[in-house]
Amino acid sequence: PLPLVVDTDPGIDDAMAILWAASEPDVRIAALTTVFGNVRTDQATRNALRLLEWAGVDAPVAEGARTPLVLPPFTPSAHVHGAEGFGPIPAEAPAGAPVAEGAADLIVRECAAGATLCPVGPLTNVAAALRRSPGLSGAEIVVMGGAVFVPGNITPHAEANIYHDPHAAAEVFASGAKVRLVGLDVTNGILMDRSDMARLAERAPRLGGRIAEMADFYIDFYESVGLSGCALHDPAAVIACLRPELFDWEETPLRVVTQGEEAGRTVAGGEGPPVLVARGCDAPRIREIWMEGIARLD
Numbered sequence: 001p002l003p004l005v006v007d008t009d010p011g012i013d014d015a016m017a018i019l020w021a022a023s024e025p026d027v028r029i030a031a032l033t034t035v036f037g038n039v040r041t042d043q044a045t046r047n048a049l050r051l052l053e054w055a056g057v058d059a060p061v062a063e064g065a066r067t068p069l070v071l072p073p074f075t076p077s078a079h080v081h082g083a084e085g086f087g088p089i090p091a092e093a094p095a096g097a098p099v100a101e102g103a104a105d106l107i108v109r110e111c112a113a114g115a116t117l118c119p120v121g122p123l124t125n126v127a128a129a130l131r132r133s134p135g136l137s138g139a140e141i142v143v144m145g146g147a148v149f150v151p152g153n154i155t156p157h158a159e160a161n162i163y164h165d166p167h168a169a170a171e172v173f174a175s176g177a178k179v180r181l182v183g184l185d186v187t188n189g190i191l192m193d194r195s196d197m198a199r200l201a202e203r204a205p206r207l208g209g210r211i212a213e214m215a216d217f218y219i220d221f222y223e224s225v226g227l228s229g230c231a232l233h234d235p236a237a238v239i240a241c242l243r244p245e246l247f248d249w250e251e252t253p254l255r256v257v258t259q260g261e262e263a264g265r266t267v268a269g270g271e272g273p274p275v276l277v278a279r280g281c282d283a284p285r286i287r288e289i290w291m292e293g294i295a296r297l298d
């Protein structure tokens, strides 16, 4: 199976991604590393531990950055993922604890040992890891983030993961590392509505039911911005690690706007090393693969 490190800020769709990875026989979760974003880093760490406990997976959780590289610290907004990250699910303390090793060191070590890295939060830990180990031993880095050819979600110009640490994202894309970008360009088209979630809860009462409860909260947000369901942002990136052929990739250098009104915008073209940007995908198949995994895990 593919050894995978998921760098994450759980988060409802992060939970959907990690539970899918736990379900998939061709993936081995080598570790989870945590970052601020949907919640603060300490809460992200607790949530990562809880997800592994829900899934019955034994893997280390390493805590990462608490603040962006350059921007000042910020307080996560509770309206998308809830105050504790899992919508209406009450925060309970995990049984386990994070390892002593920090996120960036763990990423460097696991990538050297052959892991694929899937960052689904702000790219602060990834930038730190690349400073220590340029190229990360040639590891594949499959990022959920960016909105290259479509509008943003946190501002008209920016997608949330890039917006929360644009300097880190700029470093990662300019690094020459092997980067694929799974952004809103494709994830906005991979939607699950309330009836999909009800079917999932029926097929998989325990974990599917819990996901459906979280999704109910998440979909409230999506409806407030005119969409009829929630997007499988982070699951799409994790699925892309294993099944890149389900996406159409365009090779292009990528620049990130770090200041001003358009801060966090991802811009294709220009100078710099190429990355692979997902421009299309087989959305029905990705939805199906995700649902099958969750049902299997239950």
Ligand code: BDR
Pocket: 011, 012, 013, 014, 038, 080, 120, 121, 144, 153, 159, 160, 161, 233, 234
């Ligand atoms: C991304 O931002 C976060 O809120 C989600 O978990 C996802 O990683 C989508 O823009």
Ligand code: CA
Pocket: 008, 009, 010, 011, 013, 014, 037, 038, 120, 121, 234
């Ligand atoms: Ca996320």
